Amino acid sequence: MSISGAGNKKKKHPVKGDYGYYSYEKKRRIAIVALLFGICLMIFFTGLIMTGSRKNLLTLVAILGVLPAAKWATSMIMILLQKPVDRKVYEVTEQIAGDLTHGYELCVTAYEGRLSLDAVVVCGNSIAIYSSAEKGRFEFMETHIRKIIHGNGLGNPALKIFRRFDQYTERITQLASDPDRYREGLRYVPDEQHQGETRDEAVLRVIKAISI
Secondary structure: OOOOOHHHHHOOOOOOOOOHHHHHHHHHHHHHHHHHHHHHHHHHHHHHHHHHOOOHHHHHHHHHHHHHHHHHHHHHHHHHOOOOOOHHHHHHHHHHHOEEEEEEEEEEEEEEEEEEEEEEEEEEOEEEEEOOOOOOOHHHHHHHHHHHHHHOOOOOOOOEEEHHHHHHHHHHHHHHHHHHHOOOOOOOOOOHHHHOOOHHHHHHHHHHOOEO
C-alpha cells in the first residue's frame, strides 16, 4: 500500500522573512558554532597526542579553523539578541494582509545600528512596518530602508515604522482594502534572475537582503 504524497513531504524550515525564522536560526547557528569549534579542538588534541607537543602542523590547522568558527560565533550572537515576533502580531497580520506581500522577523542593519522589524507589509508604493523594539533609531531606519529601495530602482515608497500595534493594523487594513490604489502607475520588469517576481516581492527581497 503506497503512502500519500503529503506524508512524504519534508517539513520546510523557516527562511529569512518567515514566521519562526529567529527561533530556527538560533538553533541552527548554535549547532554550527559548536560543530566548528569541536572540530578545531579535535584537530588540536589529535596533534598534541600524536606528537606530544603543541608545535605541530595540526595546531596550525586548528588555529586557522578558528577563523570561520569565530565568524559564525559573531553571527550566532547577533541572532541570539533578536526576539521572535509575538504570535498575535503574526496572526493579525496574516488575517488582515494575507494576500499582500509581507514578511516577519527582519533585523535591518546599517553602520549606524540595527533595528528588528516584527512585521513588514508591502503594497505598491506603501510599506507598513511594525516594530516592538523599545528603543532604536526609527526615523533613521525609515530613511535608510527607503534609500536602499530607491537605489535598487524601485521608486521612493511611503514607508512608516509603527511602534503602536493599533496604528500598524489600521494602516495595513487600509492597504488591504484597496491594494490597486497603491499600485496604480507603478511599473516593474524583473531581470532574468528574478523572473515572475512582482514589484512588491522585489521590495521585500531588498529589505531581506539588508537584514541578518
